[in-house]
Amino acid sequence: MLGQRPNPSELTAETWDLIVIGGGITGAGVLLEAARRGQRVLLVEQRDFAWGTSSRSSKMVHGGLRYLGQGDIRLTRHSLLERERLLQELPDMVVRQPYIFPVRRGKFPGRWPMKAVLWLYDFLAGIRDHRWLSMDKLMQLVPGLNSNGLVGAMRYTDSLTDDSRLVARVLHEGCGHGGRACNYVEVGKIQRDGDVLQLSATDLISGAALSFRTRHVINATGAWADRLSGTEKKVRPQRGSHLFVAAERLQVSDCLTILHPDDGRPVFVFPWEGRTCIGTTDLDHRDDLSFEPVCTRAEVDYLLKLANSQFPQVALQDSDIISTMAGVRPIIASGKGIDPSKERRDHAVWSHDGVTTVSGGKLTTFRLIALDALLAAGLIEASDHRANQTPKERMFHFAVNPPHRLGHPLAALPSGNALLDQVRWVLDNEMVVHLDDLLLRRTRIGNLLEQGGKAVLGDIKSLCQQQLGWNGAQWDAEVSRYLQIVERYYSVPQANNSVADAA
Ligand SMILES: Cc1cc2nc3c(=O)[nH]c(=O)nc-3n(C[C@H](O)[C@H](O)[C@H](O)COP(=O)(O)OP(=O)(O)OC[C@H]3O[C@@H](n4cnc5c(N)ncnc54)[C@H](O)[C@@H]3O)c2cc1C
Known part of the structure; x- marks a missing residue:
């Protein structure tokens, strides 16, 4: 299990096989x-x-219909097989969900092209799970959907997860096998020392300078990969944003894939942990990566326009938005300067002077990406890599039993004692250092409740103080830091904060 945060200085004593x-x-x-x-x-x-990025995705464990549309059959097949594996192995965390693609007269793609694509999609996954929905059936399933030009819809299945809970689950498993993990340790420099690599790092909690020794390094820093790869820049950071709105205002039980009226990009409207989530945008991200990304005013307007074009009677507005969330996708640049949406989503692995860098790709295919990185670093044999592309054995062995469906993508945030049970369990088991770790990533209180869950802070105060040893002043400092983060990075930007880029 992940457990409590180790003292990072103690982790500098040994020479690791891999950092x-x-x-x-x-x-x-x-x-x-x-x-x-x-x-x-x-x-x-x-x-x-x-x-x-891994707490800020669209939360889909999926093949990705758009990748198939781009002709990327290999990526789609790999993603679909991984989806099926995760559905079987983590049924409380990765959940099959119906998706609906409304078809409108005269708009591409129509019923038959969609049917052909979905036939292939299901075939690659080894399932058969798509069908045509008549207008009657569609309007029953999605009441309030704009019927203008609508002729029906294709219904298929993919799956949803809670991305940051999935990361925690994989870390628990890795630590169960004897791996170690430590947060708030920033690596600044990697230097070769004979056969060994030396990493200079900083413990961001104590401020201590640290020096680690290891035989191999895998730089899995996503959008930040260029900082440590030692090679020319390869990553084109692209921002995608989402809005969370109250399900009472916009109720959907299935995931809708809607083409945006402005540019025809597919955007999802889907149920998630008791709220409705709308996203994503796709823009070049030019802001400093040292700061959390922000959903801009232009992106909010773009996403509201999408929702209101489909549900005109709902007329969503700023006051319906509970929170926003922006993430930066590490896209491996083609160098052709093409539209961000058209860049390939595949991952890349490259090595330089003992450092193997891996970036890009998807949440869904993390196991295959990891195998590629280990192969490139010389840590697994080609035969092991090959055999594990479609292994028979399970990936997850250890029991991790969080309370009250924590991490289930369709379970609403509980209240009262059930919420306190979740908080207690996380504080006991999941290396929480700051309040935002608890409220924005181990639980989703900060995304799912107004003002980042300010109203429940009083309820969790004594638990946090007991488990983390915070005195009154430390609690106050954590609350102030947390509320600032929520205000700056997860709230609705005002009109005059608008950044020039349009979605
Ligand atoms: C809007 C959006 C929607 C998406 N939707 C989906 C989806 O629905 N399904 C899907 O499969 N994929 C999706 N993706 C893609 C997926 O989220 C990413 O590919 C994946 O999360 C990338 O994970 P990562 O571990 O490579 O990067 P990250 O999650 O960004 O992790 C890299 C980590 O490295 C750390 N780091 C950086 N520098 C240092 C340093 N010097 N020292 C120590 N640590 C460092 C960072 O703090 C960061 O936590 C989406 C992406 C975006 C942006």
Whole structure:
């Protein structure tokens, strides 16, 4: 299990087989695959686990219809097989969900092209789970959907998860196999010292300078990968944002895939942990990566326009938005300067002077990405890599039993004692350092409740103080830090804060 935060200085005593830099889904996957092969492996994360992109995705464990549309059959097939595996192995966390693609007269793609694509999609996954919905059936399933030009819809299935809970689950598993992980350790520099690599790092909690020794390094820092790869820049950071709105205002029971009226990009409207989520946008991200990304005013307007074009009677507005969430996708640039949406979503692995860098790809395919990185680092044989593309054995062995469906993508946030049970369990087991670790990533209180859950802070105060040893002043400082983060990075931007880029 992940457990409590170790003293990072104690982790500098040994020479590791492998140090993984980056505690998103990619790094967690590498930790797991290396640790279960008996390697001595340590993962370090500069902020909190899943603080980067892996808590800010569209939460879909999916093949990705758009990738099939782009002709990327290999990526789609791999993703679909991984989806099926995760559905079987983590049924409380990865959940099959109906998706609906409304078809409108004269708009591409129509019923038959969609049917052909979905036939292939299901075939690649080894399932058969799509059908045409008549207008009557569609309006029963999605009441209030704009019927203008609508002729019916294709219904198929994919799946949903809670991305940051998935990262925690993979970290638990990796630590169960003997791997170690530590958050708030930022790596600054990697230097070769004979056969060994030396990592200079900082413990961001104590401020102490740290020096780690390891035989291999995998740089799994996603959008930040260029900082440590030692090679020319390869990553084109792209921002995608989401809105969370009250389900009472916009109720959907299935995931809708809607083409945006402005540019025809597919945007999802889907149920998630008791709220309705709308996203995503897709824009070049030019802001400083040292700060959390922000959903801009232009993106809010773009997403509201999408929702209101489909549900005109709902007329969503700013006051319906509970929170916003922006993430930065590490896209491996084609160098052709094409539209961000058209860049390939595949991952890339490259090595330089003992450092193997892995970036790009998807949440869904983290296990395969990890195997590619380990192969490139020379830590697994080609035969092991090949055999594990479609292995028979399970990936998850250890029991991790969080209370009250924590991490179930369709379970609403509980209240009262049930919420306190979740908080207590997380504080006991999941290396919480700051209040935002607890409220924005281990639980989703900060995304799902107004003002980041300000109203429940009083309820969880004594638990946090007891479990984390915070005195009154420390609690106050944590609350103030947390509310600032919510205000700056997760709230609705005002009109005059608008950034020039349009979605
Ligand atoms: C809007 C959006 C929607 C998406 N939707 C989906 C989806 O529905 N399904 C899907 O499969 N995929 C989706 N993706 C893609 C997926 O989320 C990403 O591919 C994945 O999360 C990347 O994980 P990662 O571990 O490589 O990067 P990250 O999660 O960003 O992790 C990298 C970590 O490295 C840390 N780090 C950086 N520098 C240092 C350093 N010097 N020292 C220590 N640590 C460091 C960072 O803090 C960060 O936590 C989406 C992406 C976006 C942006």
